[in-house]
Amino acid sequence: MTKLLSAICVAPLTVSALSVFASVAFAEPKKVAPPVTISNVWAKTTVPGGAVSAAYMQINSAKPVRLIKVDTAIADIVEIHDMKMNDGVMEMKALDAVDVPANKLVELKPGGMHVMLIKVRRPINKGDKIPLTLTFEGADKKSFTMNVEANGQERNGAHH
Numbered sequence: 001m002t003k004l005l006s007a008i009c010v011a012p013l014t015v016s017a018l019s020v021f022a023s024v025a026f027a028e029p030k031k032v033a034p035p036v037t038i039s040n041v042w043a044k045t046t047v048p049g050g051a052v053s054a055a056y057m058q059i060n061s062a063k064p065v066r067l068i069k070v071d072t073a074i075a076d077i078v079e080i081h082d083m084k085m086n087d088g089v090m091e092m093k094a095l096d097a098v099d100v101p102a103n104k105l106v107e108l109k110p111g112g113m114h115v116m117l118i119k120v121r122r123p124i125n126k127g128d129k130i131p132l133t134l135t136f137e138g139a140d141k142k143s144f145t146m147n148v149e150a151n152g153q154e155r156n157g158a159h160h
């Protein structure tokens with residue numbers, strides 16, 4: 001499992017750096033009134049010396065949207081991951097996007113989908129406010145961003 005995690009989490013570094021350039025140059029997200037409500041946004045506190053964390057939230061939308069990107073100044077690499085039990089082993093994979101159907105709560109929570117924060121630049125402590133920028137794409141393929149703050153919270157669990 002450790003090998004699998006590091007392969008997933010570290011390998012996309014070059015790709016991520018390239019896609020940042022691409023999005024700045026070609027695909028400036030438009031500011032439109034979002035049909036989306038984000039609630040219970042929190043990020044797991046880092047362990048001493050640790051450089052990974054995960055952020056969680058609940059997403060509700062009046063219209064179908066897709067969460068396609070998350071940015072934060074606190075981590076070098078941000079990915080959307082999903083976790084599933086497979087033969088008693090917790091496996092994690094990167095997702096291109098999270099589909100949010102109309103009026104159906106989608107929950108990013110421990111043991112399931114999460115925003116993976118890799119190469120965290122400073123410790124995340126209880127009560128810290130972690131700014132996240134969420135980029136969504138609507139059914140019309142237009143994208144829009146939302147800024148939210150994740151609350152630093154302790155959480156015991158197997159994830160990372």
Ligand SMILES: [Cu+2]
Pocket residue numbers: 054081082092114115116
């Ligand atoms: Cu993860």
